[in-house]
Amino acid sequence: MDQKKENILNMGPIDHLVHCTTRIESTTKDGKGSCGTGFFMNFLEENGKSIPAIVSNKHVIKDALSGGFNLTLKGSDGKPLIGNHKKFTFNNFESLWIKHPSDKVDLAIFLLGPLLNEVKDSGAEIFFTPLSKAIIxxxxxxxxxxxxxxxxxxxxxxxxxxxxxxxxxxxxxxxxxxxxxxxxxxxxxxxxxxxxxxxxxxxxxxxxxxxxxxxxxxxxxxxxxxxxxxxxxxxxxxxxxxxxxxxxxxxxxxxxxxxxxxxxxxxxxxxxxxxxxxxxxxxxxxxxxxx
The missing domain is CATH 2.40.10.10 (Trypsin-like serine proteases)
Known part of the structure; x- marks a missing residue:
């Protein structure tokens, strides 16, 4: 077995779940700071491919002029580099989220693909545990x-x-x-x-x-x-x-x-x-x- 895969498999289920969330911070139009939770989810899973995203609530990012989250870096062994993480901050934060089409459903998603590609081009990788729709x-x-x-x-x-x-x-x-x-x-x-x-x-x-x-x-x-x-x-x-x-x-x-x-x-x-x-x-x- 590949050493990197073996190291990842040595992590228990809860170890992985601990890395399925990210802390979302934002600053609203009135200058107030706010905090919420997002979690990683894979969409359109097919033939080994998927679209990774962060899921949260609409009200978490409502009126957010700027905002972002911290992502943990991945080591060469495939495990998370605990204590080694990077903060990503965005302007016009609310506009970057896709909101659920129903006004009655308080959900929004942030597509991660472009950010992950940018990090990879810089020579680094992000460690996170995306939840699969298979567990819905x-x-x-x-x-x-x-x-x-x-x-x-x-x-x-x-x-x-x-x-x-x-x-x-x-x-x-x-x-x-x-x-x-x-x-x-x-x-x-x-x-x-x-x-x-x-x-x-x-x-x-x-x-x-x-x-x-x-x-x-x-x-x-x-x-x-x-x-x-x-x-x-x-x-x-x-x-x-x-x-x-x-x-x-x-x-x-x-x-x-x-x-x-x-x-x-x-x-x-x-x-x-x-x-x-x-x-x-x-x-x-x-x-x-x-x-």
Whole structure:
């Protein structure tokens, strides 16, 4: 086996998932700084080719005049060079994102191909773990899940990250509603997981690495499942008046007024909505680059 491939394979599933996100920073039109989460995703996967992109929420990059993210460099052994990363900053940041065509779906993507090619031309390479659409569960798989599944969310709550090593924070919880049933008729489900400003755009993953039980109580001791169930974008907040409101998770790095207190109920967009980007991406590619 090729040494580079062997070294990459020696990394465990969670080691790879830690490198599936990036911390998005931006400056808005009013001069305020904001922070959110993006994750890497491969689109149009076919014949060993794909189009890599960063996925996040529309509100994460809304009104962003400038913005960017840090990407970890890859070593000659194929592994990430932990602590060796580069910041990429762009003007007119919001305009560089492709927004989901539905006003009701808070998703946007940033195509990575040109940036990766530019870095490669300079003699370097970027290490990241793109999620595959193969881990977006088909409807029959999603329906077979239990209303309460163990999940993890990877991102940058309150902007917290390991700035030296360019690493995110992993949070753990459960689904609070069934990920197949549309919450209040929307392509969304609820999660019971702590989320704070900066969590917007985080992937919500079912990650069973040491066995799992299905909704009928059958236990699979050696089973393993990693599925992208959704994308976090909002949370339930208690207001000063005692009311509960669903609001998009703020991205501002400024202190949050005590008039809104998160109660750890998050709202995630059904990951199937990501597939609706594929025809848009394909329409933007020159015919010779269509995969």
């Amino acid at each position: 569960p088909e409807n029959d798989v999603r329906e077979s899940l239990s209303p309460m599944e163990d999940i993890i969310m990877i991102g940058y709550p309150s902007g917290i990250w390991d700035s030296l090593n360019n690493l995110p924070v992993i949070r753990r919880g459960v689904t609070a509603t069934h990920p197949y049933i549309n919450w209040n008729g929307k392509l969304e489900f609820l999660t019971d997981i702590a989320s704070y400003p900066g969590s917007s755009g985080s992937p919500v993953l079912l990650a069973n690495l040491n066995g799992f039980s299905d909704r009928n109580g059958n236990t699979f001791i050696t089973g393993k499942r990693i599925l992208l169930l959704g994308i976090h974008y909002a949370g339930a907040m208690h207001t000063a008046e005692g009311e509960i409101a669903i609001v998009t998770t703020p991205t501002s790095l400024m202190p949050i007024p005590i008039t809104q207190i998160p109660n750890n109920i998050g709202v995630a967009i059904n990951s199937n909505c990501l597939l609706e980007f594929e025809p848009i991406i394909k329409s933007l590619l020159p015919p010779t680059l269509n995969v």
